[in-house]
Amino acid sequence: MVIEVRLYATLRRYRPSIPNGVFTADVPDGISIAELAHKLEIDPDEIHMIMVNGIGRETDGILADGDRVGLFPAVGGG
Amino acid sequence: MALLAEGKMPERYQRNLGTVGIAGQIRLLKSRVAIVGAGGLGGTVIELLARLGVGHLRIIDGDTFAVHNLNRQLMSTEHNIGVNKAYAAASRVEIINHDVQTEAVPCMLDAENAEKLLNGVDVVVDALDNVSTRLLVNKITQQYGIPLVYAAIAGFTGQVMTIMPGDIGLERIYKQTNAAEKGVETMLGNPAGTPALAASLQVQEVVKVLTGIGEPLRNKLLYFDTEMNIFEILTLT
Numbered sequence: 001m002v003i004e005v006r007l008y009a010t011l012r013r014y015r016p017s018i019p020n021g022v023f024t025a026d027v028p029d030g031i032s033i034a035e036l037a038h039k040l041e042i043d044p045d046e047i048h049m050i051m052v053n054g055i056g057r058e059t060d061g062i063l064a065d066g067d068r069v070g071l072f073p074a075v076g077g078g
Numbered sequence: 079m080a081l082l083a084e085g086k087m088p089e090r091y092q093r094n095l096g097t098v099g100i101a102g103q104i105r106l107l108k109s110r111v112a113i114v115g116a117g118g119l120g121g122t123v124i125e126l127l128a129r130l131g132v133g134h135l136r137i138i139d140g141d142t143f144a145v146h147n148l149n150r151q152l153m154s155t156e157h158n159i160g161v162n163k164a165y166a167a168a169s170r171v172e173i174i175n176h177d178v179q180t181e182a183v184p185c186m187l188d189a190e191n192a193e194k195l196l197n198g199v200d201v202v203v204d205a206l207d208n209v210s211t212r213l214l215v216n217k218i219t220q221q222y223g224i225p226l227v228y229a230a231i232a233g234f235t236g237q238v239m240t241i242m243p244g245d246i247g248l249e250r251i252y253k254q255t256n257a258a259e260k261g262v263e264t265m266l267g268n269p270a271g272t273p274a275l276a277a278s279l280q281v282q283e284v285v286k287v288l289t290g291i292g293e294p295l296r297n298k299l300l301y302f303d304t305e306m307n308i309f310e311i312l313t314l315t
Contacts, residue, residue, distance in 0.1 A: 008301075056315040057315070075231065075233070075262060076207065078117060078206050078209040078228050078230060
């Protein structure tokens, strides 16, 4: 199935050829978000917040065809 | 206040009339807000709340100004490097709005003083720069039923949310299993526009909470990234 991945802030450096961090990925049916991060070779410790179609999800959440997955690092400055 | 009681807006608040109205202005003047942090976010929050006429500001910050604050911290000047940030902010408020009372608390918020410092106010503003104190503030404000207006920034990104008693909290935004105290701001820093933008949004949230006007960002995180023109409202679950 095909999903859209959006890497936010510093996570965009995992795809340096894609400046806005948005790309589609072909993934197996029933893949979890954790498995997706592993497939994309993103350090799971860097992912603090996950949004699927704009709604918060946990790392064990299962993705569906056409999902828009946003991966966010920790933002803590003030 | 006398003019307001007669249904007239004092000249200094006339440009508030069309949004908060007389009733809203009275509420702002009677409100007490604690701002935890008087740095990047806090400095701008304090300036704007003072101009709006929020009657009592408790400003909590144990830090002093350093040269590297000058790029973005509104209360820092070339003449107050080394001065406590809470005192400096209180001095600034004194010259921009004499209607506003300030309480400068020149110490860091911690587990020992949090209950005392966060009580007796109508709203708490999180203008902190580390995760563990943010989580502490979230916990104490929930315990005491006080609305909390949160924001955090890094580089070109920022995020803002209002957490009312019982709402989803910061545990959905920060993984607590991680020992990290700071986020990606350690890599990206903070240019002037970012704290100003996030702080302005926090001020709007405070106004909504205090006056009851509009819809606070509850259980929703406003996320912006001005590098990539991203402005999103994300739903927390």
